[in-house]
Amino acid sequence: MNLNNLTKSNNPMLSDKAIDKASAIDRQSSTGPVIRSAEMMTVSGAVNKTLVLVLILLCVTLFSYQAPSQLFMTVGALGGAGVYFLTSFKPTLAPYTAPIYAVLKGLLVGSVSAMYAAQYGGIVFQAVSLTIGTLLMMLMIHKSGLIPVTKKFRMAVSMAVGAIMIVYLISWVGHFVGFTVPFIHESGPIGIGITVVIIGVAALNLLLDFDNFEKGEQRQSPKYMEWYFSMGLLFTLVWLYIEFLRLLSKLQRD
Secondary structure, eight states: OOGGGGSSSOOOOOOHHHHHHHHHHHHHHHTSSOOOGGGBOOHHHHHHHHHHHHHHHHHHHHHHHHSOOHHHHHIIIIIHHHHHHHHHHOGGGHHHHHHHHHHHHHHHHHHHHHHHHHHSTTHHHHHHHHHHHHHHHHHHHHHHTSSOOOHHHHHHHHHHHHHHHHHHHHHHHHHHHTOOOSSTTOOSHHHHHHHHHHHHHHHHHHHHHHHHHHHHHHTTOBTTHHHHHHHHHHHHHHHHHHHHHHHHHHHHOO
16 A cells, blocks of 8 residues: 555645634624633643643554554545634634544544554654654744744745645545656655655744744633644644654655
């Protein structure tokens, strides 16, 4: 089974439109009764929600890793994308859809990890280590202010993420109709370079996720936005992890 075909289109994009829609809901809320502080989003609350989602993801991942299947991959990829886009259009659903999203992504991550591990020994541990290391590095960069998240920076990263997702979608469709997108799944220097660039974009997207946490608190967003932005961070982490799997597998191919 071709591992590349299992991971081509499973990364829904956290688009500016989704964030704009959520912000519009926040502004509408501010015209009504004053929201109590206990009902407002906080960074600590968003971090706690992220930990809950990661725990759910890990539990389901362990299950699907022990019993990987194509069905889990398909349900995890397509179902996760559907739930993610639904939440982007209606952020108020996030407290309910975010845990479901974590379950679906757990099905995908566990099965994909098992498939890679069967071919490349130690690759899962390496990918997890690189993902955690990248997360910590980007968090330090964000806290230091070395790369400020300006409107232009957010637009550039969002456009890059969108372009990557479109290419992956085209590649996924091509798998069924008989054509392939050159280089992106190849193990040559160009293919490896493209994956490195994609990992760089995913890492920069973490800065947007961190900024969302802080901006949500500053704007006194409703409490459900903690789940909404935590879901965005989980998306980036899963995407980053799968890209590291792909990079490591390319480096180990003959």
